[in-house]
Amino acid sequence: MSQQKEINTILDDVLNANRIYANYFGDKNTLALPPSRELAILTCMDARLDPAKFLGIKEGEAHVIRNAGGRASDDAIRSLIISHKLLGTKTWLVIHHSNCGMQTFNDSVMRDLLRESLSTAQLSEEGWKNVTQDGGSIAADFVPFLSFTDLEKSVRDDLYRIRNHPLVNPKVTIYGFIYQVETGKLISVPF
């Protein structure tokens, strides 16, 4: 009951915010489908990152692709191919960030946790531990979670994978960055 009430509050909050947004929508209904800056960004789902804000991007200007880690997964590459082939983006930015959750675990840790329980685990000095043992799944053994240890290397690996993908046009320009959650600054990663 208490948890349900909390969840209803979360939903009410975003729906109220959306009513305000729609009331002040202005002329955004005239925006074209292709991004006006011909720009696509691949970055992490991390809650502390607001790429539109930290890159100064307004509605209509750029594609934004986000997943756990900002990794160049098959699905991120699917999205980038659609972005260039059908919607004309010519510049892509790959942005990972400091203090990323993807640096706190690896596939083996995640698979052991999920085999025991699907509920949220806790991170202590001894590493990740399940709070409950309420039944998990071995399905995690078949999922690559794409965690990483070296932040700069993860950016370079992803730039390399995108640059060498058979469906990526060599004419697309690609840059790599690290976003510092401590300062809000973008640091270039040479490739």
Added chain:
Amino acid sequence: MSQQKEINTILDDVLNANRIYANYFGDKNTLALPPSRELAILTCMDARLDPAKFLGIKEGEAHVIRNAGGRASDDAIRSLIISHKLLGTKTWLVIHHSNCGMQTFNDSVMRDLLRESLSTAQLSEEGWKNVTQDGGSIAADFVPFLSFTDLEKSVRDDLYRIRNHPLVNPKVTIYGFIYQVETGKLISVPF
């Protein structure tokens, strides 16, 4: 030369915007890694969507996962599992939108286009056509592009896939929506 100049301008613009953002960073360096609203959003990469704005979400509050279509791909589900299991999100929103590029093609069209050329195609009344035939790749035959025709159905399909995934905790609450690019409004999709 001219294209290189344009691309440098795009990069200069985002880097200048980032300097301004970092200068006014305030106390955002104190934000915790887990999303404070225990909320994750899965939506489309479309340039006209700024989910932080249209849902009233500030830095630190919610995970944002985005790909072409906002589809419940394996990679989106990987991200959602990490979001709940390691970072404690309890409510997930799946948001597709009107006038989506994913409704303008299908796998067969995309594969034919990419087999001929990797460069950007054009959409006319007769459908998608390549402008150049500068050499493509048959690699597209092995990629599911996850296009769709029925917008409400694509939301329901994705909710169904997430809800029934063996690694998704049944305790997570999931809602589906359509974002109207014409009005900025969120429309609930019953599931």
